[in-house]
Amino acid sequence: MTGKKILMIVGDFGEDLEIMVPFQALQMVGHEVDAVCPDKAEGDxxxxxxxxxxxxxxYLETRGHDFTLNxxxxxxxxxDYDALVVPGGRAPEYLRTYDGVLEYVRHFFEAEKPVAALCHGPQILAAAGVLDGYEMTSYPAVAAECEAAGCSWVDEVTTDRNLVTGQAWPDHAEWLAAFMDLLGDEVSHREPATAD
Structure with missing residues (x-):
């Protein structure tokens, strides 16, 4: 496997696990991940x-960590990037108001590069106008918004062409494995171990 260069778009009050886990897991298997946020710089x-x-x-919301942009x-x-990750949380509801964010997202769809979106992340995809004709999932409360953008919403982790979607952080194992499949990583799917 050759490591890919991955862009991750994050913002204040994005879901902690949906930012931290993919950021670290993708680096762990050899990918380079750049996490960016509009109006903020590296080190912020x-x-x-x-x-x-x-x-x-x-869901119940509590304060998480301070995530440092790189x-x-x-x-x-x-x-310059091979793939895009769009985490959920509350950040997507305002990140979708930035023209630059929407332009970045459109680039990945126009170039048919892998995109992984989770939870409320598809709000950004809907605002970018890239979901027409896709089968996908999201946090269930965002389903109507996704369907209004032209997609077919389903109740499970889904891969359709270049897009991998999941409902929330409990989907991490399946969602990340599906995304890594798109990236060309060799992913071994197995049943999780159970405690005896």
Whole structure:
């Protein structure tokens, strides 16, 4: 496997696990991951949020970590990257208002490069107008928004052409494995170990 160069678009109060886990896991297997945020520079931080599912009608949110950006949004060129990761949390609801974010996303779809989006991340894809004709998933509360953007929403981790989507951080193992398949990594799928 040859490591790929991956762009990750993050923002304040993005979901902690959906930023930290793919950022570190993709690096662990040899990929270079640049995490960027509009209006912030390399070395700046984004505050993350932890979303937990405790049986309520929606998730519970608590303060997460300070995630340090390792690249500057205005200095990157999406053409230099092989793939894109769009985590969820609350950040996508305002990140989708940045023209630069939408332009970056459109580049990956126009070039048919791998894109992994999770949870509320598809809000950005919907705003970029790139979901028409795709089968995908997202956090269930975002399903109507995705369908309005022209996709067919399903209730499971899904790969359709260049797009891999999952519903939230509990999907990490399956979602990341599917994304790594698209990146050309050799992924061994196996049942998780159980405690005896």
């Amino acid at each position: 931080t984004c505050k993350t949020a932890v979303h937990d599912f405790r049986g309520d009608q929606t 690249a500057t949004f205005d200095d990157v060129d999406p053409a």
